[in-house]
Amino acid sequence: MPVRRLSERQKARIQQIQDQRRQRLDQRALEALTEIEVDQPQPGLVVVRHGADLAVEDQEGRVWHCLARQHIGHPVCGDRVVWQATGPDRGVVTAIQDRTSRLARPDYSGRTKPLAANLTQLVVVLAPQPEPSTYLLDQYLAAAEGMGVAALIACNKMDLLAAPGRAALTERLAPYPRIGYPLVWLSLHGGEGLAPLAERLAGETSILVGQSGVGKSSLVQALLPDLEIQIGRLSQATGLGRHTTSAASCYRLPRGGYLIDSPGVRSFRLSLDDPDDLVSGFRDIAPLIGHCRFANCRHDREPGCALKAAITTGALHPERLANFLHLAAALERSGRRY
Numbered sequence: 001m002p003v004r005r006l007s008e009r010q011k012a013r014i015q016q017i018q019d020q021r022r023q024r025l026d027q028r029a030l031e032a033l034t035e036i037e038v039d040q041p042q043p044g045l046v047v048v049r050h051g052a053d054l055a056v057e058d059q060e061g062r063v064w065h066c067l068a069r070q071h072i073g074h075p076v077c078g079d080r081v082v083w084q085a086t087g088p089d090r091g092v093v094t095a096i097q098d099r100t101s102r103l104a105r106p107d108y109s110g111r112t113k114p115l116a117a118n119l120t121q122l123v124v125v126l127a128p129q130p131e132p133s134t135y136l137l138d139q140y141l142a143a144a145e146g147m148g149v150a151a152l153i154a155c156n157k158m159d160l161l162a163a164p165g166r167a168a169l170t171e172r173l174a175p176y177p178r179i180g181y182p183l184v185w186l187s188l189h190g191g192e193g194l195a196p197l198a199e200r201l202a203g204e205t206s207i208l209v210g211q212s213g214v215g216k217s218s219l220v221q222a223l224l225p226d227l228e229i230q231i232g233r234l235s236q237a238t239g240l241g242r243h244t245t246s247a248a249s250c251y252r253l254p255r256g257g258y259l260i261d262s263p264g265v266r267s268f269r270l271s272l273d274d275p276d277d278l279v280s281g282f283r284d285i286a287p288l289i290g291h292c293r294f295a296n297c298r299h300d301r302e303p304g305c306a307l308k309a310a311i312t313t314g315a316l317h318p319e320r321l322a323n324f325l326h327l328a329a330a331l332e333r334s335g336r337r338y
Contacts, residue, residue, distance in 0.1 A: 041094060046079040046117075047250040048234050054093060055234050056083050063234060068093040077248035077260050078117040078205060101147045103207065116248065116260045118205055121150045123197070125210035125219065127157040128165065132172070133211065138323040140209055141181065142281025150204075152182050154197055156215045159187040175317035179284045188215070194222055202255035207262075220261050224251050278331060282324050284316055299325060 047063065048055035054066040054075055066083055068075050073096050075081055082095040103116045122144040126132040137153070144151035153176055158166065177183050184196035201223065208216045221227055230251050248262035279286050285307065293304025299321065310316035 041082045041084050043097075044081050044083045044091075044093075045250070046075050046077055046081055046093075049075065049077045049248045056081060056091060056093065064089055064091040066091040066093050069095075072096055074114060076114045076117050077250050077262065078119065078258070080118060101149050103143075103147060115262060116207055119147065119149050119207055119260070121152060121201070121204040121206040122147070123152045123154055123201075123206050123208045125154050125156055125208055125214045125216050126173075127155065127211075127214040128160050128169065129157070130211050130213050132169070134172075134319050135323045135326060136211065137176075138282070138320065139327070141176075142278065142327075145281045145283060146277045152184065152197075152200055152206075154184050154186055154208075154219075156186045156219060157188075158185050158192060159189045175320060186219070188218055188222055194219070198223060198253075198255060201253055201257055201259065203257045205250075205258045205260065207260045220251075220259065223253065223259060225254065227251065278324070278327055282320065284310075284320060285324055288316070 042058060044056040044058050044064070044066075046054055047057045052067055054068060056064050056066045058064065064083070064085065069092060072094065075093055075096055079099065080097040081093045082097065083091045083093045085091045099117045101117065101119045102114050103119060103122075104112045104114045122140065124137055124140045126137065141151050153173065155169065155173070161169065173183060182200065184200060185192045186194055186197055188194070197219070208219060210216055224230065231249075234249060248260065250258050250260050253259055279289050288306040288310055291306035292299070292302070294302055297305050299305050299307045307316060307321055311318050311321060
C-alpha cells in the first residue's frame with residue numbers, strides 16, 4: 001500500500017493539534033502547583049528540559065525534578081532560574097534570570113523557539129565526510145556573532161585523511177583563523193585525539209553543531225567519560241527514564257564548564273529574521289558595508305565596490321563573499337534586504 005504524503009498544511013495542522021494537547025497537559029500540571037506550599041527561593045541551573053519537565057541543579061549539585069510557574073516564559077537547558085522546593089526532590093521554577101545568550105530556531109509555525117541559554121561558545125564540527133560546506137559553516141558563525149558568543153571550528157575524523165587531503169582541507173579553511181576563528185584538529189582514533197577540543201571547552205558552556213555524520217555524538221561520548229553516570233543521575237532525579245537521552249541536557253565537563261547536548265540543537269540552522277543580523281554576522285564584511293562608491297552597490301560588477309577591493313588585497317576571501325551574497329539573495333526573496 002503506498003505511503004500517503006501529507007501536505008504542508010496538513011503537517012501544520014497536526015503540529016497545532018499536538019501543541020494544543022501538550023499545552024492542556026502542561027496546564028493541568030502547572031495549576032496543581034498553586035495548591036502546594038513551597039520553601040524559600042534559591043538559584044538553580046536547568047540541566048534537563050523535556051516538555052513541561054525540568055531538572056534543576058541546586059548550588060550543592062543536587063538535582064531536583066521541577067515544573068515551572070505559569071507566565072514566566074519557557075525555561076530551557078542552560079537557564080539560570082529561581083526555584084523553590086515543594087517536597088522531597090521536587091520543586092517549582094518561579095522565575096528565569098536574565099540570559100546572556102539564547103540559541104533559538106523557528107518552529108513549524110514560524111515562531112522562534114528557544115533551544116538553549118547562556119552559552120559562551122558555539123563549536124562547529126566538520127569532517128572530511130560529509131564534504132564540508134563553507135556555506136553552512138558561515139551560517140553557524142553568523143549565528144554565533146548574532147548571539148555574542150565565541151565560535152570554534154573543530155575538524156573531526158582527521159585520521160581518515162592522508163597528508164595531501166589534510167593539506168587541501170587546511171588550505172580551504174585557512175581564511176577562518178585569519179579572521180579570528182580558532183581551528184582545532186581532532187581524531188578519536190589516534191593522531192591528535194581530543195585534547196585540543198577538551199582544552200577549549202574547559203570553563204565554557206558550549207554546544208556542538210554541524211552536519212549529520214561528522215561525529216558529534218561520538219565526540220560527546222568521548223568528552224564525557226562518565227556520560228552514563230550523568231544520564232542515570234538525571235534520569236533518577238527527573239523520573240524521565242529513557243526520555244532523558246532524547247531531551248536537551250546540560251552535562252558537567254571533567255575540566256570544568258558545561259556541554260549542552262540536544263537533537264534539536266544539533267540540526268540548528270541560522271534564522272534570517274533581521275537583515276542587520278546578516279551583515280553583523282560576517283565580521284570581515286561588516287566594516288566594509290557603506291564604503292562602496294554607490295549606496296545601492298550589489299557587490300557584483302559595480303565600480304568602486306569596497307568588498308571587491310578587499311578581495312583584491314586579500315582582506316576578504318572570495319568564498320566568504322559568495323556565501324554572504326547567497327544569504328543576502330535569500331533575504332531579498334523573502335522581501336527583506338540588508
